[in-house]
Amino acid sequence: MGEEMLESHDHDTSMEMETFSNYLKKKGLKITTQRMLVAEKIFSLHTHFTAESLQEELKDRRDEISKATIYRILSIMVEAGLLKEHNFGKDYKYYEHIIGHEHHDHIICVECGRIVEFIDEKIEELQKKAARENGFSITGHDLNIFGICDSPKTCEYNNK
Numbered sequence: 001m002g003e004e005m006l007e008s009h010d011h012d013t014s015m016e017m018e019t020f021s022n023y024l025k026k027k028g029l030k031i032t033t034q035r036m037l038v039a040e041k042i043f044s045l046h047t048h049f050t051a052e053s054l055q056e057e058l059k060d061r062r063d064e065i066s067k068a069t070i071y072r073i074l075s076i077m078v079e080a081g082l083l084k085e086h087n088f089g090k091d092y093k094y095y096e097h098i099i100g101h102e103h104h105d106h107i108i109c110v111e112c113g114r115i116v117e118f119i120d121e122k123i124e125e126l127q128k129k130a131a132r133e134n135g136f137s138i139t140g141h142d143l144n145i146f147g148i149c150d151s152p153k154t155c156e157y158n159n160k
């Protein structure tokens with residue numbers, strides 16, 4: 001199901017890039033070549049990534065992009081509401097972009113780190129109901145389920 005969602009992405013990043021540069025302008029932040037390069041890479045990734053894996057993706061460039069630059073852009077994008085930060089039970093964060101990506105929940109394998117996206121309307125409804133009954137209007141939620149892959153075939157950890 002997760003893969004199905006990933007495939008539905010539009011691979012043209014111009015809309016995202018424009019939103020990002022408008023945000024930088026609005027905030028009086030510099031629009032540098034490096035920032036634009038990292039942003040372009042982020043918007044072309046249709047997966048959950050970490051600062052580490054993003055730096056890996058950008059490694060083949062002649063002028064190396066520092067971790068500091070990457071962290072700075074990630075935090076600007078989270079602030080701008082372009083990127084969602086996930087805590088998947090590791091001591092580092094995962095990211096995925098929001099534009100063109102509908103709300104979904106996650107199941108994470110604690111052994112191999114496989115991430116599956118899912119959406120279940122009944123679960124969504126029950127959360128709204130719980131909030132309502134406790135006197136809240138929901139502004140957002142994160143649902144991460146942790147577990148271990150059932151099948152050794154799909155679990156990278158079990159294949160090692």
Ligand SMILES: [Zn+2]
Pocket residue numbers: 103104105124141143
């Ligand atoms: Zn949800």
Ligand SMILES: [Zn+2]
Pocket residue numbers: 048096104106117
């Ligand atoms: Zn996701």
Ligand SMILES: [Zn+2]
Pocket residue numbers: 109110111112113114148149154155156157
């Ligand atoms: Zn697994």
